[in-house]
Amino acid sequence: MAFRIALRGAFSFIMSASFASAAFAGGLDRAGYDIDLLFDKGRYVFDSGVTYVMPDRKLKNAKDIDPTDGNLNGRPHSADATENYAVPYIGFKIGVTDAIDCMADYSEPFGGHTDPGLNWAGANSEVETKVRTHNYAATCSYKFDAGPGQLRLIGGGFYQEVSGFKSRLVSVVPPPFSAVYDGVGSLDVDGHGWGWRAGLAYEIPEYALRTSLVYNSRVKYDNLKGTVDLTELPPVRAFFGRATSVFGSADAPDSLEWKVQTGIAPDWLAFGSVKWTNWSVLQSIALCPTSTRGISCHSGGATELTSLDLLYQDGWTITGGVGHKFSDKWSGALSLSWDRGTSQGYGLSTDTWTLGAGLSYKATEHVEFTFAGALGLLTSGKSGEITSNGIIYGNDATYSFGNDLVAALSTSMKVRF
Numbered sequence: 001m002a003f004r005i006a007l008r009g010a011f012s013f014i015m016s017a018s019f020a021s022a023a024f025a026g027g028l029d030r031a032g033y034d035i036d037l038l039f040d041k042g043r044y045v046f047d048s049g050v051t052y053v054m055p056d057r058k059l060k061n062a063k064d065i066d067p068t069d070g071n072l073n074g075r076p077h078s079a080d081a082t083e084n085y086a087v088p089y090i091g092f093k094i095g096v097t098d099a100i101d102c103m104a105d106y107s108e109p110f111g112g113h114t115d116p117g118l119n120w121a122g123a124n125s126e127v128e129t130k131v132r133t134h135n136y137a138a139t140c141s142y143k144f145d146a147g148p149g150q151l152r153l154i155g156g157g158f159y160q161e162v163s164g165f166k167s168r169l170v171s172v173v174p175p176p177f178s179a180v181y182d183g184v185g186s187l188d189v190d191g192h193g194w195g196w197r198a199g200l201a202y203e204i205p206e207y208a209l210r211t212s213l214v215y216n217s218r219v220k221y222d223n224l225k226g227t228v229d230l231t232e233l234p235p236v237r238a239f240f241g242r243a244t245s246v247f248g249s250a251d252a253p254d255s256l257e258w259k260v261q262t263g264i265a266p267d268w269l270a271f272g273s274v275k276w277t278n279w280s281v282l283q284s285i286a287l288c289p290t291s292t293r294g295i296s297c298h299s300g301g302a303t304e305l306t307s308l309d310l311l312y313q314d315g316w317t318i319t320g321g322v323g324h325k326f327s328d329k330w331s332g333a334l335s336l337s338w339d340r341g342t343s344q345g346y347g348l349s350t351d352t353w354t355l356g357a358g359l360s361y362k363a364t365e366h367v368e369f370t371f372a373g374a375l376g377l378l379t380s381g382k383s384g385e386i387t388s389n390g391i392i393y394g395n396d397a398t399y400s401f402g403n404d405l406v407a408a409l410s411t412s413m414k415v416r417f
Contacts, residue, residue, distance in 0.1 A: 026315040026342040026349045027279040028110040028131055031087050032255065033197070033216045035139050035154070038103045042416035043095040049370070049412025050089070055082040056406065057114075057348055057378055062121040062399040065385070069124045069396070070172025070183075079116035081348060081401075087111075089412070102140040109135050110162075110252060114348075118184065122397035123169040127184060131164040133252070139197065149204035154212075156197050160219045160252060163190040164226075166308065170233055177234045185233065187306055189226030189287065193219040193252070208263035218281065219252035228287065228306055239305065245290040246305055248297055253278040267325040271335075272318075279312035279342045283388065300391045309393050311386065312342040312349070321356070331360040343381065346394045348401055350381040358410075366417055372410040379403055 030053075037047050059079045064072035091105035115128040139156030167186040199214030228244045235241025255278065261271035285308040288297035295303050321335030334357050341350035354376035361369045384398035 026317075026339050026352070027253070027277065027282070027310075027312050028112045029277060029315065029317075029339075030085075030109060030111045031089065031107055032109050032257075032275070032277070033135075033137070033158075033214075034089075034107070035103065035105075035137075035156070035197070035214065036259075037091045037093045037105065038101055038139055038141055038154070039201070039203075039210065040093055040414075040416070042093070044417050045093040046415045046417075047091045047093075047412060048089065049410060051087045051372075051408055051410040052084065053087065053408045054084045054406065055378065055404070056080075057082040057401060057404045059116060059120070059122070059348070059399045059401050061382075062397060064121050064124060064397050066124055066396040068171075069169065072121045072123055072169070072172070072397075075119055075121045075123065077121050077399075079120040079122070081114050081116045083113040083115050085111065085113055096140075099144060100140065100142055102138070104136075104138045107135045107137070108133055109160075118169065118182075122399050125168060125394075125397040127167040127169060129164075129166045131162070133163075134161040135159075137197075141201070143203075146202070148206075149202055149209070152201040152203065152212075154197070154199040154201060154214060158195050158197070158219075159192070160195060161190070161192045162221055162252070164188070164308070170230065173234065181234055182232050185306075186229045187226060187246075187287065187308075188229070189224055189246070189248070189308075191221035191224040191250070193221050193223075195219040195252070208261065208269055210262075211258070211260040213256070213258045216255045216257075218254040218278070221250045221252065224248040224250060224285075224287070225290075226287065244305060246287040247290050247293055248285055248287040250285045250308075251281045253281050264322075269323040269333075270321070271323065271333075272320040274319075275315075275317040277315040277317070279315045282310045282312050284309045284311065284391070284393065299389070309346070311344060311346050311388055311393060313344050315342050316340040329362045333358045337376075341379070341381070343383070345386045346383050348381065348383060350379045352379065352406070353377045354406070366415060368414045368416075370410075370412045370414070374406075374408040374410075376406040376408075377403055378406055 059081045062077045093103040110133045113130045137158035141152045141154045143150045143152040170185040173181045173183040195217045197216045201212035203210045233240040257275040259273040264270045284299035286299045286304045288303040292303040317339045319337040323333035325331045337354045339352040343349040356374040358372035380402045382400035385394045
């Protein structure tokens with residue numbers, strides 16, 4: 001019985017501590033997908049929260065290696081690369097029957113924001129990049145007795161929107177044109193798609209045991225559309241001096257996550273998870289003029305106007321931790337996470353180690369607050385020229401970075417009624 005009580009009182013802060021730890025994972029991962037609300041014992045449950053992430057990635061030893069855009073090596077060779085961001089979450093769960101539970105939630109699973117600015121030697125590679133997603137999901141489960149516990153079948157679907165922006169210095173503009181043009185080009189793009197999830201879970205409440213395996217499908221953005229704006233360049237070449245409508249396609253990655261938690265002593269829990277994310281589906285995303293629609297638009301193709309070059313490898317995230325119920329009102333947890341970087345010599349997503357801590361306060365029988373924080377180490381690396389599928393990338397600028405810190409704070413409120 002003590003383990004069951006610990007589970008009911010401690011599960012929220014375990015989610016909060018793990019969520020804060022995972023908010024700066026590899027690739028474009030911000031929060032991923034989370035359906036833990038589905039397991040809450042309440043009949044009707046509303047959950048909302050936000051995590052604020054403060055990465056401090058600093059670029060150094062930047063060098064312009066592309067002479068065709070003008071020599072930028074007289075500019076600073078270092079820059080602050082990352083911007084702080086917030087990740088919100090809202091969810092509602094209903095116990096339809098004793099066997100059927102359903103939830104609906106809004107989240108922002110993927111995103112990214114880097115802003116080294118114009119005044120650095122790698123401005124021809126990037127001035128600013130921002131990606132954001134909005135995910136609207138519905139998930140249900142059916143549980144039935146199986147051995148000493150209950151087996152739960154899980155299924156659901158989600159609709160996802162994506163938008164992105166990137167700017168870079170296309171060319172240094174010489175006088176007298178420099179009085180009118182700054183040489184920066186930008187890309188705005190957006191799209192949407194559908195996905196689905198399926199999984200299994202097994203629970204033995206007497207031991208606070210739960211294990212789950214959930215697969216989330218890819219989301220195909222087959223309808224990416226946007227604009228390449230080159231109005232800040234003099235009209236001396238094709239597409240310069242005007243804005244051009246573009247189209248393309250991409251996939252948000254599928255993922256598979258295994259989670260487990262169990263009571264290890266009265267009022268104590270151990271928990272862990274392993275997640276694989278198929279970030280390798282994001283390599284180079286080609287964008288082609290809308291006027292060429294009907295002709296294949298692919299990386300390195302004849303109609304490609306620009307591209308978003310990511311060149312990711314698959315991501316792995318491993319988390320482990322312990323939780324303890326101090327009293328009927330207070331519980332706490334500690335977690336340690338390792339996330340494998342998705343960059344392969346191009347970009348700045350290297351391995352991350354994160355320590356998370358959370359507290360849960362049960363203010364009343366129906367209202368619970370959670371507070372969590374995390375401190376992480378972004379490991380060192382470098383970005384430069386690489387070849388993928390016979391195409392050379394990263395031949396505009398090179399740079400390196402050391403071991404940097406990331407911090408996150410998370411708070412949430414849960415109401416059961």
